[in-house]
Amino acid sequence: MTAMLFSMPGNERLTASIAEHTGWATGTLEVRRFPDQESYVRLRSGVSGSAVAVICTLARPDDQIMRLLFAARLLRESGARSVHLVAPYLAYMRQDRRFKDGEALTSRQFAQLLSSEFDGLVTVDPHLHRYADLGEIYSMETASLAASPLLADWVRANVDAPLIIGPDSESEQWAGAIARLIGAPHAVFAKSRRGDRDVLIAASDLGAWKGRTPILVDDVISSGHTLANAAREIIDQGFPPPICLAVHGLFAAGAEALLREVGCRMVTTESISHASNAITLGALLGDALARQMEGGAGRLRITPE
Numbered sequence: 110m111t112a113m114l115f116s117m118p119g120n121e122r123l124t125a126s127i128a129e130h131t132g133w134a135t136g137t138l139e140v141r142r143f144p145d146q147e148s149y150v151r152l153r154s155g156v157s158g159s160a161v162a163v164i165c166t167l168a169r170p171d172d173q174i175m176r177l178l179f180a181a182r183l184l185r186e187s188g189a190r191s192v193h194l195v196a197p198y199l200a201y202m203r204q205d206r207r208f209k210d211g212e213a214l215t216s217r218q219f220a221q222l223l224s225s226e227f228d229g230l231v232t233v234d235p236h237l238h239r240y241a242d243l244g245e246i247y248s249m250e251t252a253s254l255a256a257s258p259l260l261a262d263w264v265r266a267n268v269d270a271p272l273i274i275g276p277d278s279e280s281e282q283w284a285g286a287i288a289r290l291i292g293a294p295h296a297v298f299a300k301s302r303r304g305d306r307d308v309l310i311a312a313s314d315l316g317a318w319k320g321r322t323p324i325l326v327d328d329v330i331s332s333g334h335t336l337a338n339a340a341r342e343i344i345d346q347g348f349p350p351p352i353c354l355a356v357h358g359l360f361a362a363g364a365e366a367l368l369r370e371v372g373c374r375m376v377t378t379e380s381i382s383h384a385s386n387a388i389t390l391g392a393l394l395g396d397a398l399a400r401q402m403e404g405g406a407g408r409l410r411i412t413p414e
């Protein structure tokens with residue numbers, strides 16, 4: 110199998126890290142915007158007969174989706190055997206139901222758009238809350254990779270006597286996994302969300318673990334309010350400001366300043382480029398992509414409802 114990687118703008122470091130791990134060549138897609146903000150995409154490498162992957166993490170998806178769809182179609186029209194998407198952060202997973210009457214079910218429509226152009230998707234810890242599996246909405250092959258072993262490695266190498274804390278019940282899957290992997294205690298708080306930047310955290314009693322270093326673990330940091338409020342509860346119980354360890358650091362406007370104000374140190378994977386990136390994903394993504402590409406050409410289609 111010949112394989113080739115293509116970076117969308119801003120994903121060059123991640124692409125290089127996958128290329129280094131797999132030994133695959135990196136091709137060139139010229140991508141720019143016209144003055145009227147429409148996208149221009151030109152393929153500058155031969156792809157005939159190759160399995161190809163476009164590397165494009167999907168933070169700020171609305172800025173990226175059209176050029177990504179154009180690139181996928183262009184690669185297929187140019188003879189690629191199969192076209193895969195490596196999106197370590199997968200967008201639009203949080204609107205997984207109509208919470209209020211009349212809301213667009215954006216998770217499903219976004220999934221249908223990507224599935225219409227790509228044969229396979231490789232992603233890391235997608236926000237699977239009310240969907241059990243990406244196959245419920247994606248009609249292509251999908252690989253959802255768990256970052257928790259890498260987060261556990263980071264904690265093991267950097268923190269003595271950690272206490273792992275999840276800010277809400279959903280985060281049990283990461284907090285519990287990391288705690289088991291490193292043999293540390295863990296606790297999980299409860300959260301109720303009242304608005305985009307308005308969450309209430311109900312903390313549990315951490316008194317039994319005084320003296321340990323608190324580490325808050327979550328899948329996503331967006332506005333930062335979930336972790337900031339959880340951090341305040343931890344500090345109120347007499348602990349130092351926690352380390353905030355997340356898979357995906359989206360850091361919406363004000364998030365970083367908010368967490369810094371509370372005294373938190375932030376640590377994330379390289380799924381979204383940010384100064385807090387300390388955990389590399391090249392090997393995890395490269396191995397999964399190789400398995401998916403070797404699974405064969407052609408499309409595995411599951412028709413969504």
Ligand SMILES: O=P(O)(O)OC[C@H]1O[C@H](OP(=O)(O)OP(=O)(O)O)[C@H](O)[C@@H]1O
Nearest residue numbers: 238279302327329330331332333334335
């Ligand atoms: O930084 P923030 O703006 O607080 O957002 C991050 C939080 O949002 C997500 O959960 P969400 O509250 O959407 O809950 P859900 O699992 O019910 O979708 C995610 O799991 C984080 O906990």
